[in-house]
Amino acid sequence: MTDKPGLLTVEGICKSFIGFKALDGVDFTVRSGEIHALLGENGAGKSTLIKVLTGVHQPDSGVIKIDGQAVNVRDTQHAQNLGIGTVYQEVNLLPNMSVADNLFIGRQPMRFGFVNRKLMEERARELLAQYDLHLDVASDLSRYSVAVQQLVAIARAVDMSGRVLVLDEPTASLDRHETEILFAILRQLRARGLGIVFITHFLDQVYEICDRVTILRNGKLAGCALTAELPKIELVSLMLGRTLAIATHNTRRDRPVPAIRQFSFKGLGRSRSIAPFDLDIGEGEVIGMAGLLGSGRTETAKILFGIETADTGHVHIDGNPALIRTPQAAVACGFGLCPEDRKSDGIIGDLSVRENISLALQAQRGWFNRLSGREQTVLADKFVKALDIRTTDIEKPVKFLSGGNQQKVILARWLATNPRFLILDEPTRGIDVGAHAEIIALINRLCDDGMALLVISSEIEEIVAYSTRVVVLRDRAHRGELSGDEITASNILGMIAAEPEGASA
Amino acid sequence: MSRLNTAALTKAMPQLLSLMLILFLNYLAFPGFFEIRLQDGRLFGSLIDVLNRGAPVIILAIGMTAVIASRGVDLSVGAVMAISGALAATMTVSGYPVPIVILAALGAGLLCGLWNGILVAYFDLQPIVATLILMVAGRGIAQLITEGSIVTFNEPGLIFFGTGSFAGIPMPILIAALLLTLAIAVVRRTALGLLIESIGINRSASSYAGLNSKLLLLVIYAFCGVCAALAGIIIAADIRGADANNAGLWLELDAILAVVVGGTSLFGGRFSILMSALGAVIIQAMNTGILLSGFPPEYNLILKALVIIVILLAQSFSSLGGWAFLKGEFRSKGANRQ
Numbered sequence: 001m002t003d004k005p006g007l008l009t010v011e012g013i014c015k016s017f018i019g020f021k022a023l024d025g026v027d028f029t030v031r032s033g034e035i036h037a038l039l040g041e042n043g044a045g046k047s048t049l050i051k052v053l054t055g056v057h058q059p060d061s062g063v064i065k066i067d068g069q070a071v072n073v074r075d076t077q078h079a080q081n082l083g084i085g086t087v088y089q090e091v092n093l094l095p096n097m098s099v100a101d102n103l104f105i106g107r108q109p110m111r112f113g114f115v116n117r118k119l120m121e122e123r124a125r126e127l128l129a130q131y132d133l134h135l136d137v138a139s140d141l142s143r144y145s146v147a148v149q150q151l152v153a154i155a156r157a158v159d160m161s162g163r164v165l166v167l168d169e170p171t172a173s174l175d176r177h178e179t180e181i182l183f184a185i186l187r188q189l190r191a192r193g194l195g196i197v198f199i200t201h202f203l204d205q206v207y208e209i210c211d212r213v214t215i216l217r218n219g220k221l222a223g224c225a226l227t228a229e230l231p232k233i234e235l236v237s238l239m240l241g242r243t244l245a246i247a248t249h250n251t252r253r254d255r256p257v258p259a260i261r262q263f264s265f266k267g268l269g270r271s272r273s274i275a276p277f278d279l280d281i282g283e284g285e286v287i288g289m290a291g292l293l294g295s296g297r298t299e300t301a302k303i304l305f306g307i308e309t310a311d312t313g314h315v316h317i318d319g320n321p322a323l324i325r326t327p328q329a330a331v332a333c334g335f336g337l338c339p340e341d342r343k344s345d346g347i348i349g350d351l352s353v354r355e356n357i358s359l360a361l362q363a364q365r366g367w368f369n370r371l372s373g374r375e376q377t378v379l380a381d382k383f384v385k386a387l388d389i390r391t392t393d394i395e396k397p398v399k400f401l402s403g404g405n406q407q408k409v410i411l412a413r414w415l416a417t418n419p420r421f422l423i424l425d426e427p428t429r430g431i432d433v434g435a436h437a438e439i440i441a442l443i444n445r446l447c448d449d450g451m452a453l454l455v456i457s458s459e460i461e462e463i464v465a466y467s468t469r470v471v472v473l474r475d476r477a478h479r480g481e482l483s484g485d486e487i488t489a490s491n492i493l494g495m496i497a498a499e500p501e502g503a504s505a
Numbered sequence: 506m507s508r509l510n511t512a513a514l515t516k517a518m519p520q521l522l523s524l525m526l527i528l529f530l531n532y533l534a535f536p537g538f539f540e541i542r543l544q545d546g547r548l549f550g551s552l553i554d555v556l557n558r559g560a561p562v563i564i565l566a567i568g569m570t571a572v573i574a575s576r577g578v579d580l581s582v583g584a585v586m587a588i589s590g591a592l593a594a595t596m597t598v599s600g601y602p603v604p605i606v607i608l609a610a611l612g613a614g615l616l617c618g619l620w621n622g623i624l625v626a627y628f629d630l631q632p633i634v635a636t637l638i639l640m641v642a643g644r645g646i647a648q649l650i651t652e653g654s655i656v657t658f659n660e661p662g663l664i665f666f667g668t669g670s671f672a673g674i675p676m677p678i679l680i681a682a683l684l685l686t687l688a689i690a691v692v693r694r695t696a697l698g699l700l701i702e703s704i705g706i707n708r709s710a711s712s713y714a715g716l717n718s719k720l721l722l723l724v725i726y727a728f729c730g731v732c733a734a735l736a737g738i739i740i741a742a743d744i745r746g747a748d749a750n751n752a753g754l755w756l757e758l759d760a761i762l763a764v765v766v767g768g769t770s771l772f773g774g775r776f777s778i779l780m781s782a783l784g785a786v787i788i789q790a791m792n793t794g795i796l797l798s799g800f801p802p803e804y805n806l807i808l809k810a811l812v813i814i815v816i817l818l819a820q821s822f823s824s825l826g827g828w829a830f831l832k833g834e835f836r837s838k839g840a841n842r843q
Contacts, residue, residue, distance in 0.1 A: 349706060
């Protein structure tokens with residue numbers, strides 16, 4: 001297999017943006033008939049490399065070769081003509097148009113100047129049949145799950161380009177079963193001789209499906225190896241540039257059970273959102289919250305933080321009744337919330353890192369008690385340093401930071417208010433291994449400093465690693481609680497999967 | 506600090522250049538354009554005239570900037586001007602003292618702004634629709650106040666706000682300058698500037714961060730209403746009467762234009778009240794110039810559109826880093842010569 005010719009080769013690619021070298025002399029080869037993982041922390045240069053390959057960016061220097069011929073990829077259209085097809089993380093299809101339209105948009109078969117629907121739909125069926133997908137091609141794409149939409153996007157990209165397929169985190173929003181289907185199709189395409197570039201954050205998937213890995217770090221090539229010859233621990237250390245015992249396995253501490261639980265929520269609930277639940281949290285505790293997507297985890301967080309108002313129940317803080325019907329009220333009680341959807345509910349994209357970090361504290365201080373520019377700078381500098389936020393400048397708009405760094409900015413925003421109770425909704429979703437480990441370490445540190453934390457996560461290993469207690473949710477209700485030695489991945493999974501008729505995904 | 510000022514100046518370059526060009530063209534069309542003289546203790550001259558005539562739109566643009574920065578728009582300001590003017594004129598004719606009249610007219614503007622704010626912030630209506638309601642209904646309300654006629658008055662205390670002067674400076678200019686200074690000071694000395702930009706860019710995330718975005722929106726629209734009322738009083742005082750049908754007609758569009766020319770995006774976010782005022786001055790300088798040049802006023806609208814296209818294109822060029830690019834080009838050429 002190692003003797004297969006290089007289908008797509010890049011040599012010595014450099015690309016700089018203002019004040020920042022995104023790619024620095026990177027070499028990368030995709031061979032025909034292989035699945036090649038492209039790995040690296042956020043900001044390592046993966047996206048930039050892909051954008052250079054697909055003609056979105058022009059490299060400052062370096063060569064791109066296809067079948068040994070040097071080419072100059074002018075734009076995305078040109079990249080497609082050269083045989084390089086891309087499917088992005090957020091599927092770029094038109095959900096309100098039919099499956100067939102999506103497959104053939106811009107190249108519909110025409111007759112008398114009109115789209116020949118019949119022919120187009122027939123071709124669409126044939127095309128999808130190759131993937132064992134039998135869909136109603138005339139119905140709207142939005143009728144199908146994200147997984148199927150992803151497959152349609154892949155079918156389209158392969159049909160149009162057919163030599164190299166670039167997949168940018170294709171499994172990020174797929175469940176286990178859907179991932180299996182995707183992998184089956186990738187294996188089929190590999191057998192057909194395509195070169196597949198696979199970008200992911202899930203290391204297990206790299207070992208499951210990829211033949212080779214290329215690892216980038218800080219815009220430079222950190223390593224390239226056959227997957228089978230590269231132990232996981234070595235892979236992680238190449239990505240991070242330091243040896244790191246897998247972070248999620250040894251952070252668990254035996255924390256004393258707090259004598260008093262300062263934050264007490266009794267019978268809180270909201271119809272059609274979450275069934276009434278009781279929750280007590282003490283300072284110095286991390287409560288893990290596990291459950292499938294849609295089990296009521298985020299709804300719980302929203303009610304606790306006053307984004308949605310509870311129709312039942314009451315809240316006591318330090319034994320005194322409290323009314324939390326708005327986020328302002330929650331903040332006044334010393335609460336903070338890092339929301340699940342970072343882009344729409346977290347960052348203020350056009351504002352600088354400095355302003356984003358200052359925002360919650362400023363809101364708490366009131367309109368007329370302004371943090372001066374200097375105070376904001378001091379605050380931002382402090383947290384950029386403390387949380388190792390990677391940015392060239394605190395005046396940079398936060399939208400230009402990578403996902404992990406944006407998450408740290410939002411964490412910094414709340415830590416600046418010195419909260420007593422912090423709710424983190426999926427704090428590690430979509431961020432790289434390094435930032436992941438740092439955020440878990442931060443959760444432990446904050447807990448040791450006496451903060452009360454509620455952490456919602458889909459990653460059960462992670463919950464096991466840091467939780468003092470675990471609440472399990474299912475079907476919009478709190479179903480049970482685990483503490484001490486009961487906290488194991490299999491116990492949590494067992495509770496999530498209990499009563500199979502109710503365990504809908 | 507000086508680096509910041511240079512950056513601000515670079516950003517303001519398209520507007521400043523446009524203004525200079527327009528003033529220069531005005532000078533060509535009317536050589537006496539830059540003459541200013543003191544007569545009867547008041548400054549006169551075309552430049553003063555530009556500022557004096559432009560004052561109502563400057564005042565509107567100040568309120569409109571806050572609204573647009575919050576990712577909204579207020580179409581009702583022209584109608585609110587008519588309401589406040591009608592109220593001021595009618596109450597003056599009925600013999601109320603000037604301070605009461607002014608407070609009542611401003612109060613009417615405040616109520617109108619609160620109405621808009623409640624619809625936008627608490628009922629989540631789209632700003633363009635919410636304020637369209639008052640844009641249409643407002644002129645009806647103004648007509649009800651004046652009972653369908655044009656109400657004229659001769660109260661010197663009120664007329665003073667339109668045609669009077671203080672220390673040689675016409676009152677409208679003085680009021681606009683005062684409001685401008687006050688608004689900039691309030692917005693930048695308090696956290697309001699940051700918070701308005703924040704809700705304009707991402708209201709949901711701002712609410713999650715603990716910002717009371719509803720209350721802030723209400724205040725923004727209320728402020729815009731008060732600005733409109735103030736502009737309405739000045740216009741009524743200037744013409745010594747209130748015309749419910751025509752007072753402030755289409756001025757909402759001039760105000761929005763002033764804000765956009767000043768560089769604030771209709772998508773909300775970063776804003777500059779000073780630049781919006783500059784935008785209003787540019788618009789008025791054009792209007793005055795066309796009048797002075799003796800062109801038929803029909804050309805006014807077309808020329809205005811042309812100039813605005815040029816300014817917006819220059820802005821777009823500028824935001825794409827065009828100036829820096831040209832500068833770099835210039836420098837590298839200079840280096841080659843050495």
